[in-house]
Amino acid sequence: xxxxKPPKLAPVIVVYWFLLVYMIAALGWWYIALEKQxxxxxxxxxxxxxxxxxxxxxxxxxxxxxxxxxSAQYIGExxxxxxxxxxxxxxxxxxxxxxxxxxxxxQNFMMAITHELKTPIAIAQLNLQTLQKRKLDTDKQExxxxxxxYEADRLNILCNNILFASQLDAGGYAAVTQKINMTDLLENGxxxxxxxxPDRIFSEQIQADAFLQGDAFLLQxxxxxxxxxxxxxxxxxxxxxxxxxxxNGFIKLSIADKGAGIADLEKKKIFNKFYRSGNExxxxxxxxxLGLYLCxxxxxxHNGNISVTDNQPxxxxxxxxxxxxxxx
Numbered sequence: 552x553x554x555x556k557p558p559k560l561a562p563v564i565v566v567y568w569f570l571l572v573y574m575i576a577a578l579g580w581w582y583i584a585l586e587k588q589x590x591x592x593x594x595x596x597x598x599x600x601x602x603x604x605x606x607x608x609x610x611x612x613x614x615x616x617x618x619x620x621x622s623a624q625y626i627g628e629x630x631x632x633x634x635x636x637x638x639x640x641x642x643x644x645x646x647x648x649x650x651x652x653x654x655x656x657x658q659n660f661m662m663a664i665t666h667e668l669k670t671p672i673a674i675a676q677l678n679l680q681t682l683q684k685r686k687l688d689t690d691k692q693e694x695x696x697x698x699x700x701y702e703a704d705r706l707n708i709l710c711n712n713i714l715f716a717s718q719l720d721a722g723g724y725a726a727v728t729q730k731i732n733m734t735d736l737l738e739n740g741x742x743x744x745x746x747x748x749p750d751r752i753f754s755e756q757i758q759a760d761a762f763l764q765g766d767a768f769l770l771q772x773x774x775x776x777x778x779x780x781x782x783x784x785x786x787x788x789x790x791x792x793x794x795x796x797x798x799n800g801f802i803k804l805s806i807a808d809k810g811a812g813i814a815d816l817e818k819k820k821i822f823n824k825f826y827r828s829g830n831e832x833x834x835x836x837x838x839x840x841l842g843l844y845l846c847x848x849x850x851x852x853h854n855g856n857i858s859v860t861d862n863q864p865x866x867x868x869x870x871x872x873x874x875x876x877x878x879x
Contacts, residue, residue: 563647571640575633582629586622593618653825668709671702678702701747708775712841715772716824719848726766726852730876733761733770733802737795740774748782752790761795761802762876765853773849776842777806777869784810785866802873809866818859822847846871 596614600607678699682692718724734757741753781791785808792807813821820826824844846869850857855873862868 563651567640567644567647571636574636578629578632578636582625585625589618589621589625668706671706671709675699675702675706704747708779711772712776712845716841716845719845726769728764728766730762731765731767731770733763733804733873734759734795736767736770737774737793737804740771740778741793743775744778744782750787751782751785752788754790754792755794757793757795758797761797763802763853763873764876765873769849769852773846773871774804776846777804777871780842780869781806781808781810784808786810789866797875800875800877802875804871804873805868807862807866807868809862812861812865813859813867821859822857 593614597611600610600614604610678695681687682695687695715724737757738755741755741757744751745753778791778793785791789809792805794803794805794807796803796805821843824841826844847857850871850873853873855871857869857871860868860870
């Protein structure tokens with residue numbers, strides 16, 4: 552995949568700084584002009600006073616005080632306007648950079664999603680054409696059918712992620728809350744992964760009867776995305792550790808891999824929409840940047856907490872905590 556280049560910021564930055572400098576220079580120019588006017592008016596009023604007038608010094612002091620108050624007023628107003636301009640400039644600059652970055656991520660997402668959609672479709676099409684045109688023995692037919700079903704499942708999961716992300720943004724998904732056995736749901740997810748990834752090793756420590764109130768579809772999507780994320784980044788020869796436990800009224804789901812791990816600076820960013828860890832230009836792992844974003848949204852919708860920590864000596868541990876429902 553060749554990522555699209557992000558929009559060029561240089562022309563926008565030049566115009567932005569030009570306007571900012573122009574506004575500050577205009578503010579300074581108006582201050583100087585007003586101060587000159589204030590000084591000129593003060594001098595004229597002083598020149599109109601008669602020096603032999605007994606109240607000369609009192610009137611002169613009053614004129615000077617008025618002039619000083621005007622100068623202080625100009626300085627106060629100027630500093631206030633300058634602060635407003637600088638605060639607004641910082642806000643606009645950060646918002647613009649964020650928008651450009653988000654736009655670049657969207658462009659990369661479109662490239663990634665196109666690749667992710669085309670690959671399973673092309674493989675399934677090739678497998679079906681092979682079955683149609685050639686007479687294969689039973690074992691080869693079963694392998695091709697299994698591979699086609701795997702790509703179909705992969706396409707289905709991808710489409711579910713995209714559709715659900717769109718529904719989340721539009722506020723169009725209505726959760727169906729019921730009592731869910733997280734134990735069964737997790738075991739089904741692991742069994743499905745074993746079928747789809749027969750060459751991967753899964754280590755399981757799953758406690759029985761871990762019930763919680765939630766949406767079965769969303770929780771299954773959560774489990775699938777976390778498991779697929781571990782499969783995507785963990786070496787094939789290393790096992791993926793799946794744990795589910797109940798402690799102090801809380802259910803803890805933990806999925807640990809022994810991959811390259813995640814840098815500390817990226818641990819919070821990976822749950823952002825479209826964000827993908829690593830360098831976009833040299834990344835080899837498949838993905839769209841939606842999986843962990845959806846995981847965070849699903850966990851938040853269930854009043855839970857999701858976090859990522861380092862696995863020792865290498866890799867990552869994704870942990871999700873829900874409130875345990877011990878009602879019968």
